Amino acid sequence: MADQAQGLRELAREKNVGNDGNGSGEKPNSSCRILTVTSGKGGVGKTNIAANLAIAFAQAGRQTLIMDADLGLANVNVILGLIPPPKYNLSHVVGGKKKIQEIITNGPAGIRLIAGATGVTEVANLSQDERDEFVLGLSSLADSIDYLIFDTGAGLSPNVLSFVLAADEIILVTTPEPTAIADAYGMVKAVCHHNIEANIKLVVNRVSSVIEGKKVADRIVNIAGQFLNIRVEVLGYILEDNLVIKSVRQQKPFFLAYPRSKAAYGVAHIMAKLIQSPETEPGNGNGLHGFFKRLLGS
C-alpha cells in the first residue's frame, strides 16, 4: 500500500504540470474536479466510499475537500471521527454570518470538510447579486482544491438529483442486492432523462469477489446501454470487509485504520483509476463556478 501511494503521489504531481492547456504551467481555477457520490438505494456505502476516497486522494498528494450534501442525515464527520461535529455549514455563509474559509474543518490526512450543504437550497431565495457573490466566494476555493467530493443522500429526491446533475462526474454506488441494482438503474434513468451526456461511473460495493462485482456491473452497463443509450463506465469493486464495519464503530476511516484491508485496496484502485482517467474537459465542467451555477440554476 505504501509503495502504491508513493507511485500515485508522483503520478499526481506529473499530472499537475502544464495542466492548464495554455502552456503557462499554472493551474487554472477550472481544474478542480467535482465528483458526486450517490446511489439509488440507501445504506450501500456512499459515505464510507466518499470519505475514504477523499483520504486516498489526499495521500496521493491531491488537495481534497469533501462536502456533506446529504441534507437529511449528514454524517461524513462521524465516519471521519470529527467529534464534536463542525458548528458551521453553508447556511452560515448564505446567511452572511461566516466566510467560506471559516466553515472549512480540517480532517484526517490533510483533507478538508464542509460539514453540511444545507444552506444551498436557501441560496435560491437570495437576490441575483447576493447569489453571484456567493457563487464567486465558493469559486475562490477552487484555487486550493484539486478534488471536491460530494456525499449525497440516497434516492431520487430533487435535492439529491440537483447535486448529481451539477457534478462533473457521478460516482454511482450499488451493492449486488437486486433491490440496490434496480434502484441504481432508476438513478441512471433519472440522470439520463435530464442529461444524456452525463458522466456516470459505477462502483459495486460489498461484493464477495471481483467476479461477482463484474457480473453486477455488466448487467447495469448493458441495460443502460440497451434501453437508455447511455454509457456507464465501471470504476471498480469493493469487497465485503468486516474491517469496514469495525472502522465505522471505531469512527476511524478504514483507509487510515486498516490500510491493508480488502476495502482499502478497492478504494486505492478506484482513486488510481480516477487520477489516470482523462479529467473532465474544462469547457464542460468549468470547475466550482460552473458546478454551483448548474446547481443553483443561475
Ligand SMILES: Nc1ncnc2c1ncn2[C@@H]1O[C@H](COP(=O)(O)OP(=O)(O)OP(=O)(O)O)[C@@H](O)[C@H]1O
Ligand atoms: N465494503 C463493505 N464491507 C462491509 N460493510 C460495509 C461495506 N461498505 C459499507 N458497509 C456497511 O454499510 C454501512 C452503511 O454504509 P454508509 O453509511 O457508507 O452507506 P450510505 O450509502 O452512505 O448510507 P445512507 O444512504 O444512509 O447515506 C456501514 O456502516 C458499514 O457497516
Ligand SMILES: [Mg+2]
Ligand atoms: Mg451516507
